[in-house]
Each structure stands twice: as C-alpha cells, then as structure tokens.
Amino acid sequence: MPHVTSVHGHPDAQPHFDRPAVIAAAGLTKTYTFHDQGAGLAGAVRSLVRRRYQTRLAVDSIDFTIGRGEVVGLLGPNGAGKTTTLKMLSGLLYPTSGDLEVLGHTPSRRRPDYLRRIALVMGQKTMLWWDVPAMESLLLHKEMYDLSAAEFQRNVDELAELLEVRDLLNVQVRKVSLGERMKLELMAALVHGPEILFLDEPTIGLDVVAKARVRAFLAEVTRRHGTTILVTSHDMDDIEALCSRVMVIDHGRLQYDGSLSGLVHAARPRKLVRATYARAVEESRLAGLDGVAVGSGGSDQTVSLEVERERTGEVLEQLTRLGPLVDLDVADADVEEIMRDLFLRRGAVGAGGAVGPGGGPADSASSAETEDVR
Known part of the structure; x- marks a missing residue:
C-alpha cells in the first residue's frame, strides 16, 4: 500500500503522546509454522515420509505506542494481522520476535496481576455460560478476579444501568438476542474494572440500534474511567464514533498510524x-x-x-x-469507501489466511514452504 505509507508525512499522521504509555511494541513479529498435508489417504501416507510445512508471517515487525485513555482503531482487511496482534497484546500468543510491554508486563507470561488489568472481547466468541443466567458468569468472574462483595455490586450496578440490562441478568444467556448477549459480554469483560479493553469486532452481527448502544456505552466507559481501548472492526461507523486515532495494518505491516481525519485527507485530498x-x-x-x-x-x-x-x-x-x-x-469521502479502495489496490480483500496453531489465524504477510524428509 505505497500510497498509504506516504500519509506519514501528513501533519495528523503521527500523534503526539501527551499521556503515559500503557502499550509499547517494537519490532513485534509473529510467524506461524504449520503442517501442510495433502487430501485423502495418499496425502496422509505421503506426509509420514515427506512432511511439508508452511511458514506464514502474520505480523511483520510493527512498532507503536498507545497512551493511557486512548481509543485506537486497528484497521485492515481479513488476514491482515489484526486479531493476531490483539492476541499477542492479551497474552494468548507468544511473539516470534520483538519487544512488547503492556502496563509494565510482558503479556505472554500471563501473570495474574497483569490479567486482572485487561479484558478481551471477541464478537464471535462468548465468555458467558450458555445455559445459565448471566449473573452466574458474573459471580464466577467475581471469584476469578478476587473482587470484594461491595466492589462487585458497585460495578454490576453501574454497568447494568449503562447497558440497560438489569432485567436480563437472571435470564439464561441462550434465551437473549444477539445484541443483548453482546451487552452482557461487555459487562462480563468490564465487571473487574480493567484498565485496558481489547475488542475484536464487538458489533459484528448487531442491528443498527444495538450497534449505536454499544458505541455509546464504550464512549461513556472511557469518559468515566479513562479505560484504554484498542478495537478492530470492519464497520467504519464503529471507528468514526469511538476512535481518535487509527492504525492501518495490511499484510502484517503497519501502514499508517495517526488520526482518522489525517488518513481521509491523505487518501482523498x-x-x-x-x-x-x-x-x-x-x-x-x-x-x-x-x-x-x-x-x-x-x-x-x-x-x-x-x-x-x-x-x-x-x-x-x-x-x-x-x-x-x-x-x-x-x-468528505465515505471512510468505508476509502478503506475499500486502499485494500483493493493491493488485492488484499478476500485474501484471508489459514488457521494457525492453537486456533490463531495465519494472517499471512508472506509464506514459505519447507520439507521434512523422514
């Protein structure tokens, strides 16, 4: 995306960090190596003798810093490396190389005092127990995060009021709508008062009313508590409503880091x-x-x-x-149209990667194939 890289020269392209940094990445890289087995019995037998591996570069030496209280959008096409980046930040994946520090911790060590200070919400996965009321899951989180009864009740009351879900807390999760479930997911993620919230497609599948309510809630949480948020979304309305800054990642590389208006001005002057x-x-x-x-x-x-x-x-x-x-x-030009044009010019749209080890996406920036002759 050469024309996007050039926007670093725009006055809005490099934000000034007047807040203490809570996330710092330098040369952050993630490579997946996985077994490539041919189809059928013949492929299985062949792999016993001559096993082939593919190596895919999901995140390619990216550098960025995020200050306390910032709300940052991480943008890119499918397979760009966004979810892999979030998983490294939350400690679910080990970086292959580079330095990563979040709240003074190395995320991959998954120290309890670090995990108490963050939360990860993935729009297509659930933290809630499906067959019991949401309150049961919240009570489990209370024990997991060692919350006092007073702190737990205070947080539940505040979140239930903001999300308008008080009447849903004692309903089986499987009986609520998708939009209501996402509200309850956010409640579960925030009940322990994390300092950083990682969001992966938080409004996917929601109707316009539910999306607007989720956005309003997240904006209010940031205003009240100074929560730092890093969000990925293909819905540009999410980004425009929430984010003062965006980072564009494509083929594993950070192509732009700055204000959304700076990106719009540079792409469409x-x-x-x-x-x-x-x-x-x-x-x-x-x-x-x-x-x-x-x-x-x-x-x-x-x-x-x-x-x-x-x-x-x-x-x-x-x-x-x-x-x-x-x-x-x-x-101004439509932001979604701008992003579509940027990625289409690179042929990135629709180039989703394979699934890497441990369920992580192989958000491929490049790949290589090797053989192991047994």
Missing part, C-alpha cells in the same frame, strides 16, 4: 460538493467552475464536484451564483 438548483443550470455556466465534475446524479438541476479542500469556500461562492439553490452539501 478533495471534498465532494453537491448543489441542487430550483431549475436546470446551463452547461455553459459550469465550464468556469473550479473542481472535477463527478456526475449530475441523473439530473441537470444537480451539480457534483470534487474540490481541493483549500478552495472549497471559493467554489461554494461560485455555486451560489449559478441560480436559486434547493440544497447544498459538502462532505
């Missing part, structure tokens, strides 16, 4: 201006407009232009002189 008039505008009058025409929306009463940002005001003045306006709209 023009604004989209659309003017609709009460009557048709003569084509001859459009010739002198500054900007690039992008279509009329099927109407000779609508003018659509892509305009250099610094000339937006000038173009708006020109448009107001063309005739009586019905509507005038100025917008």
